[in-house]
Amino acid sequence: MKVKKASALLLLSLALATPLALLARADGGIALPTAPTADQATTSKLVYGLLSDSRYAYRPRALDDALSQDIFKRYLETLDSNKQYFTAADVAKFAPFKTQMDDAIRSGDLAPAYDIFAVYRQRVQERVAFARALLKQDFDFTGEQRWEYDREDAPWAANTAELDGLWKKSVMNDWLRLKLAGKQPDDIRKTLDKRYANLQKSIGELKSEDIFQTFLNSYTSAIDPHTDYFTPRTAENFNQSMSLSLEGIGAVLQRQDDLVVIREIVPGGPADLSGKLKVGDRIVAVGQGKSGPLTDVIGWRIDDVVAQIRGKKDTQVRLEYIPAETGIDGKHVQVTITRQKVKLEEQAAKSETINLPALNGEPARRIGVIKLPAFYQDFEGRRRNPNDFTSATRDVGRLLTQFKTDDVDGVVIDLRGNGGGSLDEAIELTGLFIDKGPVVQVRESGGRVTVNSDRKPGVAWDGPLAVLINRGSASASEIFAGAIQDYGRGLVIGETSFGKGTVQNMVDLDRWPANETARFGQVKLTIAQFFRVAGGSTQHKGVVPDIAFPVSVDASEFGESTYDNALPWTRIAAVPHTQYGNFAPLLPKLEALHASRVAKDKEFQWWSDDVAQFRAEAAKKYVSLNEADRRAERDKEDAKRKLRQSERKTLGLALDPLADDLSDDGLGASERDVVKDAAREKLVDKRPDPLLRESAAILSDAIGVLNQDRKMSAQVLPESTGPGRWAD
Known part of the structure; x- marks a missing residue:
């Protein structure tokens, strides 16, 4: 059956690999599913047919022994990503399964996956028993030991004794964190014993569908990083998150x-x-x-x-x-x-206004900010009533109308951490700022290129515009930011984006048997690659900002470039589009003004220092188990926060509402007081945001320069009419 592309639900969501979820059951018993259900066997065959067929998958791969070995590797990594349960001997015993995964998926006989999981369950029980036994003793934190917490690239432990050593250091770190937070030994033992017991109980709650989904996603992720299998329940949750x-x-x-x-x-x-x-x-x-x-x-x-x-x-x-x-x-x-x-209003677009004071002969300005966490759309609601449905574009449009009423001088669209969403929303949101025209090019597996355009005349905002991005801005965010940049419609500020340049389609596996109830789940399938109107792809390279902030996350740690099977960067021919502006002549002046300002901006300097410190610590991939050293580090951090809070008061800056609540308490999310933790979470958005304020200041700089320098304005904004008339 051919997928109807015209009616397909196109998604560009950032799907990052996550480990198997472990949950708890009260009685602590083990109820291990031993075999897949008949529906799961059918589902496995359906997914195989989908991913191996070029009519559906953008980059189909034959399910042969080579892919089988890749699936095997990914399954082990998903179960034991930090290599803290399996030994090298376990992995050696699994070796015959390396070339059986393909046969298992094609036939629907998934015994190899369940056999491996049975060993995993046993190893978790053994490790938990060992960790709980360790709590009966005292630990020496005066030596030079350290806990190396990142074992992703480490070899499998040679034997149980080596795992014992690794786990002892892990338990010591858990203990030391609680001790530094002021907990007494009896309380520490009680907290950690419950924590480890909950880990053991969690295996008993896993269902057949959990194992099945984990294994099938080892297959889908071997095809490409953004193809995923969802059980009926997880598919329902995903669709609800998209519709808000x-x-x-x-x-x-x-x-x-x-x-x-x-x-x-x-x-x-x-x-x-x-x-x-x-x-x-x-x-x-x-x-x-x-x-x-x-x-x-x-x-x-x-x-x-x-x-x-x-x-x-x-x-x-x-x-x-x-x-x-x-x-x-x-x-x-x-x-x-x-x-x-x-x-779910918490994930909807929100607005605020930043007031910039008069400075250096420039008047005071008001910059409107729209924070957009995702490119959401209620697809079912749109089908039922195209005039009334939840949509990122509709929400942003309403906020822009209010900004026009409030007479703001410019608008910043904050896409930091926005991992994507609906392709339609990316196109329509771009249309709020351009007067018709191509937004993105989509190339299908057969090579056909389709140009997707904004076809609605008129704009919702024709004034000064900037887009703020970071490494977490992906997919639909990159389409929008790239189009604004290619059109010369606004400035792009921040960090180079994630680099995801592929299009996904939600395929309902129940469509073929035409089931009345959901039985087989859905596949988020990569069906195309997108390209900017200028011809380049965001794949791997992302969107490079016009004005760059210090890099907070290294590209080797996070982003499309970290996936070993991601599509390579390429380009296709550009398509004709309006060039509203060319900011290149303006950038040196803006860079100079930016550098001068942040050199005196305490909040921005503190953020830059924290980023440098974070990256240095992350590069070590270990922590000391020496109490004196850790206590000195903790005291230093506490003193730094107190000093900064004091300086904020002296300088008249907004106080950090979490300054006194950032020390490590040694607890997990489920171990904290829910009421206090929820209240603390609400304060996160109220913390000072020097990057957002600086983005507003850069946009204000651009307005000021173009207003004062008519020659520069003529170079940057050559169009006499149309959106983006920055200068009076």
Whole structure:
């Protein structure tokens, strides 16, 4: 069956490899799935047909012994990415499977994957038992030992004794972190024993679908870095994240020991409107409807609890919970909530205004900022009602209208950490700033190139524009930033972007058997490569900013260039497009003004120093296990934060709301007080952001220079009409 490209859901999301999720079960028992289901065997065959067919995959690969060995390697790396469970002897015993993975996938007989996982489960149990036994002794932190935490490129441990040595140092580091945070030995033992016990219990909660998805993604990632398999449940979660909406009660949940705790209440959602639930409440039972039986969910996986709470709009769910202010043995309370469609506003576009004071003869200016975390779109909502659906472009358009009403002088689009999303949104968002024209070129596997254009006349913002990017800006972010740069429509500021230049399509595996219910899941499949209108690709190279900030993450550590099977960089012919401006003549002046300003900007200097320190520490890939050395480092960091806070007060700068709460507490996310941790998380966005402010200042510089220097303005902005008239 041929994929209909015209109706395909095109996605450009940043999909980074993640390790197998480990979750806990209350009784600590082991319920290991031993074989795939019939549906999984069918799914394996369907995925094989999809990835080996050039009608679907952009770069299909034959499923032969060579690819089988690659799949084998990736599966081991996913299970044990830091080489802390398997020994070299284990891996040697797995050797016969190297050339059997292809046969397993084609036939749907996935026994090799389950056999390897059985050994993995056993090794985790052994390691946890060893770690817990170590807690009975005391540790000497006066020597020169160090814990080398990055073992990705290390060889497999030769034997169990070598693993014992590695784990002892890991446990020592866990202990030392808690000791430096002020914990006493008995509390440290209790915390770590529970932590390691939870790791052991977690294996018991893994389901067949978890193992199956992990193994199939070892296959998909061998094809290319951004092809992924989703089970029906994970596909549903992915699509909800893209639409920024779901049907439920509007509460963010977190697992803590054997309980599911409310971490956040979505404003305006059913849980919020009930007036009863709050952050920190612990859910112990869930019932359907007003009178359905309550099911005890203590010890359940969090995704299973979520599945019980979510449901169709206008249906009811009953929750039994222990209020946050009472102890674990407190009185249980019940609430009945009517489910509704909940908008996940936290990930939606947001705006703010930066006021820049008059300086050096330049007037005060107001720069509008739009922070866009993702290129989201409610695809199903758009199909139902094309005039009313959740969309990044629609949200940004409304914010730009408000900026025009507020009479801001320029706009910065902040795409830092925006890993991508919908291709349509990238095109339509670009259309808010250009008056029709090509935005991106898409080349399919057969070589056909399609030019995707903004076809709507007019713009939402025709004034000064800048785009702020970093290494985490990928895919759709790179399409948008690259188009703005190619059109000369605005300045691109920040770090070189991720370098992902491929297009993915969500393929529903249930479409072929035409299942009424989801059984086989979906594949996010690479179907094309995109190119800028100027002809170059962002693949590997990313978008290079016009004005560069210090590099916070090395390209060898993060980005498309770190994938061993990523597509190479290439280029195709450019397509005609309007050149609104040419900022090259202006850049030396802007660089000089930028350098002069940041030399006196304490916040920017501190950020630069922190980046340099972080990169130096990360390059070591180890930490000392000497208490005196670690305590001296900790005291130095605490003193530095206090001094900076004092200088902020002296200089009249905004205080850092987290300055007194940044010391390492030695705890994991599930071990902290949920109420305090959630409140702390809310303060992150209120911390000083010197990069954003400097981006606004650079944009203001450009406005000022072009207003004052008519000759320069004529070089930079030769067009007499159209978007982007920066000078009066």
